[in-house]
Amino acid sequence: MKQPREQVMAAAMAAIADRGLAELTIAGLGREVGMSSGHILYYFGSKDELLLQTLEWSEEQLGVERRSALSKPVPARERIDAFVDLYLPDRPRDPRWVLWAEVWNRSQPGEDALRRQLELELVWHRDLVALVAEGISRGELRAVDPERFAVRARALLDGFGTHLVVGLPGTDRAEILGHVKEFLDDALL
Numbered sequence: 001m002k003q004p005r006e007q008v009m010a011a012a013m014a015a016i017a018d019r020g021l022a023e024l025t026i027a028g029l030g031r032e033v034g035m036s037s038g039h040i041l042y043y044f045g046s047k048d049e050l051l052l053q054t055l056e057w058s059e060e061q062l063g064v065e066r067r068s069a070l071s072k073p074v075p076a077r078e079r080i081d082a083f084v085d086l087y088l089p090d091r092p093r094d095p096r097w098v099l100w101a102e103v104w105n106r107s108q109p110g111e112d113a114l115r116r117q118l119e120l121e122l123v124w125h126r127d128l129v130a131l132v133a134e135g136i137s138r139g140e141l142r143a144v145d146p147e148r149f150a151v152r153a154r155a156l157l158d159g160f161g162t163h164l165v166v167g168l169p170g171t172d173r174a175e176i177l178g179h180v181k182e183f184l185d186d187a188l189l
C-alpha cells in the first residue's frame with residue numbers, strides 16, 4: 001500500500017497525464033485521494049513543493065529503470081539507445097516532461113528548488129558521461145570528450161523532447177529517435 005505522500009504524488013502525475021498541469025489544484029487532488037487540502041499542504045507545504053517532490057519521486061522511479069538499462073552486459077552504443085529511450089518523452093504532453101517544464105518555470109535563481117532540480121539533471125549527465133567514457137575505453141566508441149559530448153547530446157535530446165512534448169506538427173517519437181540515432185552514429189562510431 002502506498003504511503004499518503006506517495007499516493008498524492010501518484011495522483012498528481014495521473015492528473016497531469018489526464019488533464020494537464022493547468023487543471024491540477026490542491027483541492028482537486030485532495031478529492032481524488034480522499035484528503036483535505038490542509039492535509040496535502042501538511043505533507044508538502046505548497047503546490048510548488050508538491051510539484052518538485054513529485055518530480056523527484058518520478059525521477060527516482062525512472063532512475064531505477066535507467067540504472068537497470070545501463071548495467072546490462074551489452075555494447076555501450078546499445079545502452080546509449082536505452083538511455084535515449086528513457087530520456088525522451090513518450091508522447092505529446094508526457095506528464096514527466098510537463099512536470100519538468102513547470103518546475104523549471106517556477107524556480108528562481110538561488111532557490112533550494114533550483115539546486116534540487118540541477119541535482120536531478122546531473123544524474124542523467126553523469127550517467128551519459130560514464131557510459132560514453134566506458135565505450136571509448138573498451139574500443140566500442142570513437143574517442144570523443146565524454147563531457148563535451150554529453151552536453152551536446154543532452155541539448156539535442158532536450159530540443160527534440162520539447163518539440164515532442166508540445167506536439168509540434170510533423171514531429172513524432174519515431175522520427176525523433178531516427179534523428180538522434182543518426183547523430184549518435186555519426187558522433188560515436
